[in-house]
Amino acid sequence: MELTRRDAAAALAAVGATGGVALGVRRAGDGGTGDDGSAGGADGAAGDGEGDRSPSDEAVREAMAAVATAVYPDAVSGVESFVDGFLDGRLDGSAHAEGIRAAVAELESSARSWYDAPVADLETAERDELLRELGADTAEEDPHGTTAERVRFFVVNELLIALYASPTGGELVGIENPQGYAGGAESYTRGSP
Amino acid sequence: MSGAESVGNEGGGGTEGSDGDAVDRTPVPDADVCVVGAGPAGALVADRLAGDHEVVVLDAGPRFDPEDRLARQERAIRPFYDRPDVWGVGGARDAHENAGDWFYPLNHARVKGVGGSTLHWQGMVMRLHEDDFNSGSTRGVGPDWPIDYADLRPYYVEAERELGVAGASDNPYAPPREEPHPMPAFEPSYSDSLFAEACESLGIDMHSVPNARNSEPYDDRSPCVGYGTCQPVCPSGAKYDATVHIERAEERGATVIDRAPVQRLEHDDDDSVTTAVYATPEGEEHGQEADAFVVAAGGVETPRLLLLSDSDRYPDGLANGSGHVGEFFMDHLFAGAGGTLDEPTRQNHVGFYTSACDQFYDEADETQAPFKLEFFNYAGPSPVEMALSGDDWGDPLLDRLRDGYGDHVAMGGLVEQAPDADSRVTLADDRVDDHGNPVPRIEWTVGDRALDTIERANEIQVEILEELGADVGWVAGPDATGPAYHHMGTTRMSGDPDRGVVDADCRTHDLDNCWIASSSVFPTSGAMNPTLTIAALALRVADDVDARLGEA
Known part of the structure; x- marks a missing residue:
């Protein structure tokens, strides 16, 4: 089942960013990412460089899309553009956006330490292993907690809420109007499609 | 700003809400009416009076x-977030104690701020039944109200129009009504269609329920778009909340001051309230004077404020000549059952929800x-x-x-709690809030009549579920019941000054210019969600305040 940009917009609408932001408008992050998506820290250092504690928007997008391939079911396609569209609205300079950025930085740091490669360069199975070695599988989400708890909150659950609050994600489970998605006030009256 | 971590925790001293330095929180000169609380009761009173009077509304919480x-x-x-975190409830501002037989989760049960608890309510709006106003004489339980259904009936009509109620006239057990609801009922x-077959074979009637939620565009607000999170937040504005009437009151000239918790009410020697003393985020204390005061702070903070306002003249608290301020704290008890098909x-x-059954409501008696x-x-x-919970992802998730979702059914229900003086709100002995005021202490008790009735409700629920062919997986009976977050009874209404705090007009017996607009005035609670009755009483209070200001 293919995730569409409509799904990304719907997921954004579910979690606090406007649909208008979702489509094609990228905002400059603190790292100074330009409209063309090129990475570049405020000090001119490469945004995705090793040891960078504040990855650029582009680095965050790459890492999140890579993690999504591990935490999303095989049945969905179009993951990269879906995550990209979702993050268009999420990386908006908010406190939450900075939480995502910091959690991705820690995830990247672990990937480089343990696998000597950024998350995006790992095999899908290695991404899964990395998350489990961090403890993100057994951790309960906590935006102020341990690394595992913050990765669970800002990376894993960020991606899962995006998927399962979207119509396509809902349909995978049997609900085309999942909680969080403004799917109208008619579907509840109907039997299964 | 997007994201769950981009909003604050107001009660815990966060920065959400209007900033202290940008807002004028000084008192309004020459105010006619001061309303304490910007929930539905206070908002409706303010809106109704703002056109003809200088109105000030003070609320302890923020403007969201x-x-x-x-x-x-x-x-x-x-x-990660508990229910109080959604609207920033908690922290020193909202500290409280439990001291009764039953734990009461107070901060799950309220929202402080402009809009009050309608920000997180579900939006169900039934009228009380005629016998609910005469519980003492018709059921032998509690006092009769000093007003009848007929007294409130025209105000129910207005309240339904003000809130915007979607409903139908298909409920044979509802009290008489004179005109259709403002909007058609939700389908x-x-x-419901599955339940209908089971109920029909058991001779149990189903009917629609009135929702304070737009089934079509109404009052410049959206119809429901199906976010599915009504309780605790409706992002579309289809569900009524009291910001509607606060905004309208402001358009009509009212002044609304947020983050201004009233510390005490002061009075003169002629049994009139003179001043609401309130704090500001800047650490200042102001006094709002007015000719009339309407306390609309809910079933817990209303009695607390009266008790905090004790003086040499009123050593047991303001408006407490009867000694009943804080007593008879009631809520509705939940009864439920569910399973899978x-x-x-x-x-x-x-x-x-879209269907209900009121068939057994008026069987009520002493037991x-x-x-x-x-x-x-x-x-x-x-x-x-x-x-978002669990140690799996990908295909296993x-x-x-798929295993967990899709085949559940459930029923709920609400049961009346009889009034009991020992179920009460008092002031804690040695615990204070962020302004040094004693916090509310809840002593909640529930009697056998309610517990027995929960069992009766469970029997019917299980019977229906079994007829439906469900595998019954859970029953919320007397041991698993909880409150419906409807705080009632703590400043009860009575025609007798020795037996109640307010009179039939919701004006305090002891103070000539002080009214209470709240479910705290309910002498008995019935089993219907209280907000429509709160709204009707608030509109009636506004009329009384207006009339008395006109006489002055």
């Missing part, structure tokens, strides 16, 4: 940014409380919430979601 509602919805879905759900039930598309039954549209887990 409508732009944050989606972020608050995310908080409602994510497992029955798919699961071997077919899809289409739950969790919306967060409200059986009135109760009503509800057919849920949100039985079982929501897949998106399930997805999807398998778990």
Whole structure:
């Protein structure tokens, strides 16, 4: 089942960013990412460089899309553009956006330490292993907690809420109007499609 | 700003809400009316009076940014956040104690701020039944109200119009009404159609329920778009909340001051309230003077404020000549049961219910409380919430979601709690809030009549579920019941100054210019959700205040 940009917009609408932001408008992050998506820290250092504690928007997008391939079911396609569209609205300079950025930085740091490669360069199975070695599988989400708890909150659950609050994600489970998605006030009256 | 972590925790001293330095929180000169509390009662009073009078509304909580509602919805879905976190309840501002037989989760049960608890309510709006106003004489339980259904009936009509109620006239057990609801009822759900067959074979009637939620565009607000998170947040504005009337009151000239907790009410030697003393985020204390005062701070903070306002003249607290301020604290008790079918039930598309059964309500007597039954549209887990907890992801997670979602059914119900003086709100002895005021202490007790009635409701619920062919998985009976977050009874209404705090006009017996607009005036609670009655009483209070200001 293919995730569409409509799904990304719907997921954004579910979690606090406007649909208008979702489509094609990228905002400059603190790292100074330009409209063309090129990475570049405020000090001119490469945004995705090793040891960078504040990855650029582009680095965050790459890492999140890579993690999504591990935490999303095989049945969905179009993951990269879906995550990209979702993050268009999420990386908006908010406190939450900075939480995502910091959690991705820690995830990247672990990937480089343990696998000597950024998350995006790992095999899908290695991404899964990395998350489990961090403890993100057994951790309960906590935006102020341990690394595992913050990765669970800002990376894993960020991606899962995006998927399962979207119509396509809902349909995978049997609900085309999942909680969080403004799917109208008619579907509840109907039997299964 | 997007994201659950981009809104603050107001009660815990966060920065959300209007900034202290940008807002004028000084008193309004020459005010006619000071309203304490910007929930539905206070908002309706303020709106009704603002056109002809200088009105000031003081609220302890913030003015929430409508732009944050989606972020608050995310908080409602994510497992990290508890229910009070959605609207920033908690912390020193909202500290309280429990000292009764039953634990009362007060901060799950209220929201402080402009809009009050309608920000997180479900939006069900039934009228009380005629016998609810005469419980003492018709059921032998509690006092009669000093007013009848007929006294409130025209105000119920107005309240339904003000809130915007979607309903139908298909309920044979509802009290008489004179005109259709302002909007058509929501259509029955798919699961209602499953229940209907079972109920029909058992001779149990189902009917629609009135929702304070737009089934079509109304009052410049959106119809419901199916976010499915009604309780605790409606991002579309289809569900009524009291910001509607606060905004309208402001358009009519009222002044609304947020983050201004009233510390005490002061009085003169002629039994009139003179001043509401309130604090500001800047650490200042101001006094708002007015000719009339309306306390609309809910069933817990209203008696607390009166008790905090004790003086040499009123050593037991303001308006407490009867000694009943804080007593008779009541809530509705939940009774429920649920299970699974071997077919899809289409739950969790919306967060409200569309069918109910009031057939057994008026069987009430000394031993059986009135109760009503509800057919849920949100039985079982929501897949998106399930997805965020657990140690799986990928295909195993999807398998778990498919196993967990899709075939649940459930029923709920509310049961009346009889008034009991020992169930009460007092002031804590040695614990204070962020302004040094004693916090409320809740002593909640529930009597056998309510507990026995929960069992009766359970019997019917299980009978229906079994007729439906459900595998009954849970029953919320007397041991698992909880409150419906309807605080009532703590400044009861009575024609006799020795037996109640306010008179039939909701004006305090002891102070000539002080009214209470709240479910705290309910002498008995019935089993219907209280907000429509709160709204009707508030409109009636406004008329009385207006008339008396006109006489002055």
